[in-house]
Amino acid sequence: MMQTDLTNITQEQGRKPFMTMVLGTNGTGKSTIMRTILQKCNAKKALIVTNHIEEWRDIQEVDLSQREDFIFEGIRKTRCYQPTKGDIGTLAKLRYFRKGIIIFDDARLYMKDAKTDNLIEDLMISYRQQELDIFVVAHGFTKVRPVFYSYVSNIILFRTLDSVQYRKMELGENYQRIVDAQAEVNRKAIKDPHFYKWIKLW
């Protein structure tokens, strides 16, 4: 019995899934870096949740209405549908997506209130068990719902205008590092608008 338990623990060794924020104003290179990451990483599948369908026009669209929308190889995109009677909605369905990457592109468009926070929280509680790496792409710190900050492991920071101060409580001991990084990125972005910093939080 003991041996079986130890075997299970050994199987679970490996890196923890990442929750990465990619933050920057328009035109800084967020989408380009996301495409690069998707090309270079060895994930089997990635799902982009976006309401900016045109920006990812080369990617096949799915609506998570059939099994094939969850089990595939490559990159797919989906719009974020609200729940209706008989449909639990996109955010709730993501709890059934496993072993891959989910990218929330410009999430402020579909993550706005406490109701969506509950769905995100549900996903974030189980994303490790689902073996998911999650990326949240947004224009700035305040455009990402506070619920994500409890789980963030990496920040890829381009030039941003809004203040990290509004997420001070959520960032805790990492707050000052982010403040310093933002000041530096914004300063260097004057010369190089695509300058960014990768901040590893854990």
Place this chain on the structure above:
Amino acid sequence: MVGEVTYNAELPNGDLEAFLSDMNQDKASYSDREDNGLDELFSESAPMGDGELSDGDSFFEDKEREVFSVSPELAELSADFAAMMTDLALPSLIALFVKCDPERLQATREQYDKLVKAYAQYLQTKQISMSPGWMLIGVIASIYATKVPLAIQERKLKEREDELAKREQQLAENIKIFQSMSNNDADRSDEHNTGARA
């Protein structure tokens, strides 16, 4: 650990390799099957939520599937509000400078409709929606902000009125004193005349 990278479009992988090498390490396996739960999701008794969201919840609306975005209806509602604010605030502001009736500077019905359409298009394109709270604050600000200079002016007038009333009172008192003094003088001269005659 803070990795510093200058982004280069030609070599987008540059030091991003460090992040990618982290990412490309094997993830902890929970030996979960990739299709775990999908049977449940696509079965007849598919989940309707997890208890927090129920059939009666207003979040579930009995209508066609809708993406989370600013709908044309919401954009139009916000646009109407924005146009109303503009049509209220701008004429009042101009009227303060040119000292005329702000109502004369407000948009005609046709112009107002055009303004609403332009706002709606902009808000829809930019996916901007206004929260009811901000709308309320906006309306309050647009109504009362323009009244502040009027209130200040009124206070000044009131102060001047008070000052004038005080001066009037002072003058009345002075007149009274003067009158009593002149009466005394008259009495004294009468007494003097009577004495002289005697």
